[in-house]
Amino acid sequence: MPTTLKGGGLMLCLYESGTLADIWPLGRVTLSLHSPFLTNTALASAVLADVSYPNTPLVLEDIHLIVNQTVKPLKELAERRTRSISFRNVTTSDEGFIDLLVTLDGVPVTFFSVEDFTLVGVGKWLPAKSADHKSLDEVFVRNPVFIDLFRFLASSQFLFLLQYPSKVSFINSKVCVIPCPTSRLLVNLQYLDLSDNLLTDLTLRETLCRGDGTLKNLRVLNISGNALKSLSTVSQLVDKFYKLTHLDISRNGYTSMPQGCSWPHTLRHLNISRAKLSAVTQCLPTTLEVLDLSNNDLKSFLLFLPALRELHLSGNKFLSLPHGWLFPNLQTLMIQSNTLNMFGRSDLQSYRRLQSLQAGQNKFVCSCDFVHFLQSVIKDTADVQITDREESYVCDSPLELQGEVVGRVGLSYVECHQDLVVSLSCGVALCVALLVCVLLWRCHAFWYLKMIWAWLKAKRSSKRRRRRDRAGSEALLPYDAFVSYSERDASWVENFLIPELEEPSESREDSMNARSPRPLTLCLHKRDFLPGHWIMDNIMSAIESSRRTIFILSENFVQSDWCRYELDFSHFWLFDGSAGQESAILILLEPLSQDDIPKRFCKLRKLMSSTTYLEWPQEEERYGEFWKRLHKALRAEEEEDDD
Structure with missing residues (x-):
């Protein structure tokens, strides 16, 4: 008590x-x-x-x-x-x-x-x-x-007191040197603590008798907090301390580590914390079981220490955990107050025997993987145990999570699976785009877009041409009709239509009139299109220069791309305000109902439902009636002018 x-x-x-x-x-x-x-x-x-x-x-x-x-x-x-x-x-x-x-x-x-x-x-x-x-x-x-x-x-006045103790501590005692003869009297000494004194590399050499192994029974030596600057000197002075297991040389002025050092093979614990070391070299003994390098300027650790069980790296500048294969027997790792962004299960799995980890007070990036992993470790569902406080694990980024304790962060499924969400979104968008493209293709939207673009270009050329040809008053149209037909129906046009309209027979009933009917002028692409001009410009010019447009409808017409252009251009011209509502005349060379016309020819189907069309009779005795009706349709404006 x-x-x-x-x-x-x-x-x-x-x-x-x-x-x-x-x-x-x-x-x-x-x-x-x-x-x-x-x-x-x-x-x-x-x-x-x-x-x-x-x-x-x-x-x-x-x-x-x-x-x-x-x-x-x-x-x-x-x-x-x-x-x-x-x-x-x-x-x-x-x-x-x-x-x-x-x-x-x-x-x-x-x-x-x-x-x-x-x-x-x-x-x-x-x-x-x-x-x-x-x-x-x-x-x-x-x-x-x-x-x-x-x-x-x-010291000769009190040397009789020093020959007995096995443990001697002179802490913050302003000791600058212990003469070598005095050190030789410490025959039973196993523990020596000279921390926070005034020892230098030179006076330490005198205190330890220039490394001749005088303190042969020494097991623990603490010379931290002095004015030592050379690791090489310390290692040489203790090299013959064949029983030394613990060495504390922390809080000294070491700025570098030599490439090679000699240490007693019994050394197990080494403390070089609170120095100014920026790199680790082969100077460190491979026999170490506990190594303290905390509060230095280290950024990496690439030294193989097979016997190490405990490693202190807090207060340095590590961006990531050291590779676990360097420490096959490590059980405790302390790496607090560094610049770690994150670590994961794979990082810890490289430490085959790691049991305890302290990694708080770092600048953690709270990604979904890191948050999920650390929360599982905190809940003791992982092989490694977090032994420092949960509150020391705080998010540094992203900005919306800054200052939040990692163990209390809750992230949504969308935030944690952005790649999957983006991939699914892109996949859905691609499927929708493909579906739209299929629908547009089935509705022939691409063909219509192509046609509209061609028509716009031709329309622009047409406007320039009309401004150029306009001479004060509206010019007379040079053609009575533009004939749109398929090349496969050219024989019917050349053998029947042209002779009948451009070279009317004198025996026709119209010859009984006081005035004979004048021949009609037709615009035919084979004959009247200007060579060297764009085909679209020729089609547009022909439609604009003609009072009527005659469409010779057949299966061949429906299969002809140019006929489709001519049909659509004529339809645009019809609603452009430059032509009358009856500018299009449809002639069916063969029976062709609306159902026989593909749905993509919506303008042709509309014209057939709203415009009276002529059917080329199969019986020769009905030819006269057909031509009479065609002449009447073509000369409707002349009859109105006569009236």
Whole structure:
């Protein structure tokens, strides 16, 4: 049961012996007896007598050990064979320290600690040399203040205290060097802590006797927080420490790592954190089991360490996890506060034995894969366990998720499967486009678009031509009719139509009229189209220059592309306002109903439903009636003018 008792000055001016004696067991006792040690040593002795036991660590705070009188209460510790004694915030002199050593003569003290103590003296402790302190195993000194530092005597005055301990710590003690002869006296030393002192590469060489293996039993060496700059020097100095397993050289000024170093083959733990290293080389020993390179400037790690079990890389500049095949036995990886964007299952699977991971406080890109993976790891559904706080995994991007804890981010299916959604959307759009194209093809929309484009071009040429030919007044049309027919029906046009309309017979009934009918002028593509001109321009010009357009309809006509152009151009011309509503005359050479005409010929079907057409009779005796009706249709405007 830990017990703390603080009494001093007016706080403890009276104590009845045996008051604290019944408290048992005592795990640890801390006493602050500043005033009793100075003015009432009997009271201090009574308190110490009640709380001192061989196996109970005792801590004495805020006391002065200046003269023999102030040391007298400590005789209670000697009588009760206390083994662990610590002093905090203590002031002593050479006389007081000698009396303390003499008082503890023969006492089996194994641990002796002094923290924040002030020495008013110069280290003349040799008179206590005869005192027996062979049981002393560990000496711990931290934050000492030497009033007369420059008068402090050589270590030869207290060397008798250094030959026994196996653990020695001088922390923040302004130690700049330990002479090699002094180091040679540390024959039992296994643990040496010289952290936060003033050691340099040169003075360390003297302290470790130039690496001759003087400290042959040393297992742990801590020289962190000094002014060391050369890793090569350190490795050479400890190379012959054949029992060394732990080496802490952190918080020094290392800026680079040599390509090769020599280390004792027993070295298992190495700490080079809080330096300025920017690259890792073959200098690191392959025997390491624990390596701490945190808080450096490392960006990559490409060194094979087969025995490594624990790796600390926090506070560097890693963009991704090191390759797992470099560390086949790694169990713990700490890589916090770097510049990691993300990591995934495949990255961790490369670590065959990884069990614990700490990778928080990085700049994570919260993609769907990373969020899903990390949430599964946090929920302990993965082989690797996240051992730092969930709140340390925060999204840095995208912007809408910045600052969100990764474990609490919820992403929709669309956000997480954008490629699939885009692919499906493109597939649907392609199918729709194909369907539309099929429908347009079935409806012959492409043919109509092509025709409209050709008509627009021809129309534009026609307007230029009409502006060029216009001479103040509207010119007379040179043709009575433009004949649109298929080449396969040319024999009927040449043998029947042309002779009848351009060379009317005198025997016809019209000859009985007072005035004979004038011959009609027909526009035929074979005869009247201008050579060298675009066929569309010729068709448009022929339709514009003719009062009527005669369509010779047959199966051959329907199969002719040029006839279809002529039919559509005529239809556009009909509704363009430049021709009358009866400008088109349809002649059926053979029986042809609307159902026989393909649906794509919607204009022809419309004309046949709205315009009276002539059918070429199969009986020869009906030819006269056919020609009479055709002449009447073609001369309708002349008859209106005569009226």
